[in-house]
Amino acid sequence: MNSNKKFILMITGIITVVIFWISWVSLNPADEKAMATFVSVDELLEDNITHRTKLGGLVKDGSIVISETNHLDCVFILKEGDLELEVKYGRTRPDLFKDGAEVIVTGLYENGVFHADELQTKCASRYEGDLRNEKSYNLSEIDS
Amino acid sequence: MDIIKEYGFIIIFFIMPVIFVIQPLFLPMIEEKKNQLSVDGLKRKKLLIYRQIKELEMDHDIGNINESDYKLSREALKQDVSEIITKLNSL
Amino acid sequence: MTPIAGSVALNLAFGFSILTVLTLFLYNKNGDERLFLTGQRLALGISFFVFLATFILAYQLVQSNFDIDYVARYTSLETPVVYKISALWAGQSGSLLFWLFILSIYTTIVILQNQQKHNSLMPWVIITLAIVQMFFLVLTNYVTNPFKPTDADFIVSNGNGLNPLLQNVTMAIHPPTLYLGYVGFSVPFGFAISAMINRDTSPLWIQSIRRWSLVAWLFLSIGIILGGWWAYRELGWGGYWAWDPVENASFMPWLTATAFVHSIIIQEKKDMLRVWNMVLIIITFTLCIFGTFLTRSGVMSSVHSFTGSSLGPIFLTFVFSIMIVSFGMMYFRRNDLRSTKKMESFTSRESGFLFNNMIFVVMCFAVFWGTLFPVFSEAIRGTKITVGPPFFNQINIPIGLILLALTGIGPLLAWRKTGKKILIRNFTFPIITGLIVAILLLIIGLRGAVVISFSLGAFVTATITTEFTRGIQARRKKFNESIITALIKMVSKNRSRYGGYVVHLGIVFMFVGFTGHAFDQEKEFSLKVGESNHVAGYNFKLIQMSETERPNHYAWISDLRVTNDEGKFVTNLHPEKRIYFHRNPDPNRRQPHSELDIYTTMNRDIYSIFSGVDSENSVAFIKIMVNPLVQWVWLGGYILVFGTIVALWPRKDQ
Known part of the structure; x- marks a missing residue:
C-alpha cells in the first residue's frame, strides 16, 4: 500500500514537472526564432505587426531580383490575392523557388519590407503534379 | 476464344474466390477443439516460465540478485510450473 | 489487365471485407467452426483482391497508361521503370492503396500463421483487421480512387514525371519501410482488442505479439532513419531532422511503440501494467493512422505544401472512432485488466521500465504539443503560432537526456528490488566512467548539454559493457567456456535481452551524432x-x-x-x-x-x-x-537494426 502511494506520488510529480516545463518553454522560448505567428498579408499590413511572422503566398511573376554581387541577396514580391508585399531574403534559395511558386516566408516586417530568414517551397513528399496548371493551393488550407 | 477472353477475368476474379470461400460451409460439422486449445496454451505458459527460471539463474550467476531474493523468486516460479504440469497431466 | 479490372477488384475487396466481418460475428454467436473457416477465407479473399488491384496499378504505371489520372500525374515515358513502380506510393490515392497492400500482406501472414494453432483470439483479430481494411477500401474506392480515368476532354501524350527529388533509391524504399512500420502495429492492436473482448488476461497473447511489435518497430525505425538520411543527402539544407509535422507524425508512434516494446516485457514476465500496455498499443495504432493522415491529407499546417483534399474529416472520424471504441472497451473490461501484482520497489527493473515508459509518453506528448501548437494557440489566444526546431529542441533535449540516462540505469536494476550492495557494485564503474568523460570535456572547455550528453553516453556504454562482461564471466565460471563460446551462447540464449543492449548502444551512437549538431x-x-x-x-x-x-x-x-x-x-x-x-x-x-x-x-x-x-x-x-x-547517427542506425535482428532471431523452440 505504502509503496503504491509512493509510486503514484512520483508519477504525479513527473507529470507536473513536465507540464510545467512544456508550458514554460511555450511561454518563454529561449530562441527568438522558435515561434512565428501565421498571418495573412492583409493582417500584417493592416496591424503593422513587427514581431516574427510567417506568411504564405505566390511569387509574383517577374518580380525576383537577385543581387549581381553576391547572388545571395534577393528581393521579390509576394502575392496573396490582390495584396503585394516586398520580401528580402539573403540566403541560399530552395530549388523550387521561381516565378509563380508557392512559398512560405518567415521573418520580420520593417518599414514596408519583409525581411525573411526562412523561405520554404512546396515539399517533395506532397508533390502533386498538376496536369492543367490547376491551383490546388488555397490559403485557407494552410492552417485549418 | 472470345468468350474466354471476355469472361476469363470474371472467373478468376469472382467465381474462384467465391468457391474457395463457401466451400467450408458444405463440410460436415467440425467438432470443437477447445481441449487442444488449452493444452497448447499451457504448454506455451510452461515454456515461458522455464525461460524465466533460466534468466533468473543467469542473473544470479552474474550477481544481479541477492541470495534471498533469488530463492524466493525461484520458488514462486517453480510453484507456477508445477501447477501447470499438474493441469497438463489431468487433461 | 485493364484498369477497370483494378476498380472491380477494389470493389470486390470492399464487399468481402463486409462479408468477413458479418460471417465472423455470426461465428462468435453460434460457434460453428465452418463459419470460422469461411470467415478466414473471406479475409484471405480481401487480401487477394487488394494484391490484384495493386499489381494492376503497378502494371499500368510500368506500361505508362496515361488514361489513368494517377499514372499521368506521377510518371512520364522517361521515368525509369524502378521509379515508375515507386510512383505507386508517390501520390495520395496510390499510397493509400499501398497501405492497404501492406496491411493485406500482414493479415495474410497472421491468418496463415495461426491456422493450425486454434488460437481463440483469431476471430476478433481478423474482424479488427478487416475493419481497418474496410476503412482504407472505402477511401480507395469512393474517396480517392487510384484508378480514376484521366478527364475525357484531355488527352495526355506524356505524363508529368516523378519529382526528381523522389528519383532516388532511398526515397524509393523510405515510404514502404515507414508503411511497413505504421501498418505493422495493426496486428498487435488487433490482438489487444481481441484479448479484451475475449477477457484473455494471460500473458500469452502478449507473448504472441511481442515479435510482431518488434518487427513493426524495426521497420518504423528504419523508415525514420532513411527519411533523415534522404533529407540529409538530397534536400540540401544540411540537416536530417527538421521537426516537420510529417516527420513528427512518424516520430510520435515510434516513441509510444518504443515504450510498448519495453513494457510488454513486464506484462509477459510479471503480469503487471495490463492497463498501461493496452493504452500504449491503442495510442500507437491511433498515431499510426494519424500519421498516415498527416502525411497524406494535407490538413495539418505543414508549411510545405497543400493539396485540397476531402480526406481530413474521414480520417479524423476514423481516428476518433478507434479511440472511443478501444477506450470504451477498456472501461467495460476494467475488471479483467486489473493486475494482481504491484510494484515493490523504486530500485527494481519494473520501476525502471515504468519510468522509461513515462518519459517516452511525455516526450510524445511534447512533440504532439509542438506539432499541433498552431491549432492550440489559435484556440487559446486566437492567433496561429507555429513553432520551429528551436522550440522542439529546447523542450526535448532535457527529456531525451533523461531517457538516455534511464537507458543505462534500467538494465542494471534487478527484478523486484535491487539491494544496496548490488546497486553500488553495478553502478560504480559506469558512474566513474561518465564522470571521467565529463571532467575531460570540461577541461577542454565544453559546457552545458553537450557535456551531459557525451558523459551519459559514456555511462550507458559502460553499463552495457559491464552487462556483457559479467554475463560472459559468469558463463565461463559455470561452464568453463572460451570467451567467444560464452558470448555466443549467452546471446543466443537471451536474444531479446542482449539484442536490446545492442540497440541501446546504437541509441548512444545516435545521441553522439545529435550532440555533434551543436x-x-x-x-x-x-x-x-x-x-x-x-x-x-x-x-x-x-x-x-x-x-x-x-x-x-x-x-x-x-x-x-x-x-x-x-x-x-x-x-x-x-x-x-x-x-x-x-x-x-x-x-x-x-x-x-x-x-x-x-x-x-x-x-x-x-x-x-x-x-x-x-x-x-x-x-x-x-x-x-x-x-x-x-x-x-547512421552508424547508430546500423547498430540498432543489427540489435533488433538479434532480438528477433527465432529460437528453435518457437
Whole structure:
C-alpha cells in the first residue's frame, strides 16, 4: 500500500514537472526564432505587426531580383490575392523557388519590407503534379 | 476464344474466390477443439516460465540478485510450473 | 489487365471485407467452426483482391497508361521503370492503396500463421483487421480512387514525371519501410482488442505479439532513419531532422511503440501494467493512422505544401472512432485488466521500465504539443503560432537526456528490488566512467548539454559493457567456456535481452551524432574559377566548372579542391546544379535541383551545395557546411537494426 502511494506520488510529480516545463518553454522560448505567428498579408499590413511572422503566398511573376554581387541577396514580391508585399531574403534559395511558386516566408516586417530568414517551397513528399496548371493551393488550407 | 477472353477475368476474379470461400460451409460439422486449445496454451505458459527460471539463474550467476531474493523468486516460479504440469497431466 | 479490372477488384475487396466481418460475428454467436473457416477465407479473399488491384496499378504505371489520372500525374515515358513502380506510393490515392497492400500482406501472414494453432483470439483479430481494411477500401474506392480515368476532354501524350527529388533509391524504399512500420502495429492492436473482448488476461497473447511489435518497430525505425538520411543527402539544407509535422507524425508512434516494446516485457514476465500496455498499443495504432493522415491529407499546417483534399474529416472520424471504441472497451473490461501484482520497489527493473515508459509518453506528448501548437494557440489566444526546431529542441533535449540516462540505469536494476550492495557494485564503474568523460570535456572547455550528453553516453556504454562482461564471466565460471563460446551462447540464449543492449548502444551512437549538431558551421559565398574561401578550418578552391547534358537533365558541375589549414589536400568535391525537364518549352516546368556532394569521416562531414550559377561570368555560388559527428547517427542506425535482428532471431523452440 505504502509503496503504491509512493509510486503514484512520483508519477504525479513527473507529470507536473513536465507540464510545467512544456508550458514554460511555450511561454518563454529561449530562441527568438522558435515561434512565428501565421498571418495573412492583409493582417500584417493592416496591424503593422513587427514581431516574427510567417506568411504564405505566390511569387509574383517577374518580380525576383537577385543581387549581381553576391547572388545571395534577393528581393521579390509576394502575392496573396490582390495584396503585394516586398520580401528580402539573403540566403541560399530552395530549388523550387521561381516565378509563380508557392512559398512560405518567415521573418520580420520593417518599414514596408519583409525581411525573411526562412523561405520554404512546396515539399517533395506532397508533390502533386498538376496536369492543367490547376491551383490546388488555397490559403485557407494552410492552417485549418 | 472470345468468350474466354471476355469472361476469363470474371472467373478468376469472382467465381474462384467465391468457391474457395463457401466451400467450408458444405463440410460436415467440425467438432470443437477447445481441449487442444488449452493444452497448447499451457504448454506455451510452461515454456515461458522455464525461460524465466533460466534468466533468473543467469542473473544470479552474474550477481544481479541477492541470495534471498533469488530463492524466493525461484520458488514462486517453480510453484507456477508445477501447477501447470499438474493441469497438463489431468487433461 | 485493364484498369477497370483494378476498380472491380477494389470493389470486390470492399464487399468481402463486409462479408468477413458479418460471417465472423455470426461465428462468435453460434460457434460453428465452418463459419470460422469461411470467415478466414473471406479475409484471405480481401487480401487477394487488394494484391490484384495493386499489381494492376503497378502494371499500368510500368506500361505508362496515361488514361489513368494517377499514372499521368506521377510518371512520364522517361521515368525509369524502378521509379515508375515507386510512383505507386508517390501520390495520395496510390499510397493509400499501398497501405492497404501492406496491411493485406500482414493479415495474410497472421491468418496463415495461426491456422493450425486454434488460437481463440483469431476471430476478433481478423474482424479488427478487416475493419481497418474496410476503412482504407472505402477511401480507395469512393474517396480517392487510384484508378480514376484521366478527364475525357484531355488527352495526355506524356505524363508529368516523378519529382526528381523522389528519383532516388532511398526515397524509393523510405515510404514502404515507414508503411511497413505504421501498418505493422495493426496486428498487435488487433490482438489487444481481441484479448479484451475475449477477457484473455494471460500473458500469452502478449507473448504472441511481442515479435510482431518488434518487427513493426524495426521497420518504423528504419523508415525514420532513411527519411533523415534522404533529407540529409538530397534536400540540401544540411540537416536530417527538421521537426516537420510529417516527420513528427512518424516520430510520435515510434516513441509510444518504443515504450510498448519495453513494457510488454513486464506484462509477459510479471503480469503487471495490463492497463498501461493496452493504452500504449491503442495510442500507437491511433498515431499510426494519424500519421498516415498527416502525411497524406494535407490538413495539418505543414508549411510545405497543400493539396485540397476531402480526406481530413474521414480520417479524423476514423481516428476518433478507434479511440472511443478501444477506450470504451477498456472501461467495460476494467475488471479483467486489473493486475494482481504491484510494484515493490523504486530500485527494481519494473520501476525502471515504468519510468522509461513515462518519459517516452511525455516526450510524445511534447512533440504532439509542438506539432499541433498552431491549432492550440489559435484556440487559446486566437492567433496561429507555429513553432520551429528551436522550440522542439529546447523542450526535448532535457527529456531525451533523461531517457538516455534511464537507458543505462534500467538494465542494471534487478527484478523486484535491487539491494544496496548490488546497486553500488553495478553502478560504480559506469558512474566513474561518465564522470571521467565529463571532467575531460570540461577541461577542454565544453559546457552545458553537450557535456551531459557525451558523459551519459559514456555511462550507458559502460553499463552495457559491464552487462556483457559479467554475463560472459559468469558463463565461463559455470561452464568453463572460451570467451567467444560464452558470448555466443549467452546471446543466443537471451536474444531479446542482449539484442536490446545492442540497440541501446546504437541509441548512444545516435545521441553522439545529435550532440555533434551543436558544433555545426556553415557559410555561403560565391567563387570564380581559381578563387577560394575559408570555412571552419578548411579551404575551398574552385578549380573548374563544367557543363553537361544528361538523358533527363542538364548539369553544371563544379570542381572544388578542399585543403586543410596546413595546406594539406583533403578531398575534391563535385556538387552539381541540375535542371530537370530542361527540354520543356515552358520554363516554369523546368525544375532546378542542387545535387550536393559530401565528404564524410567519423569526425565530421564536409557538405557542399552548388546553390546557383552565373554562367556568363562563370561564377559559382556555393554553400559549405561542416557538420561534426553526423556519421555516428547512421552508424547508430546500423547498430540498432543489427540489435533488433538479434532480438528477433527465432529460437528453435518457437
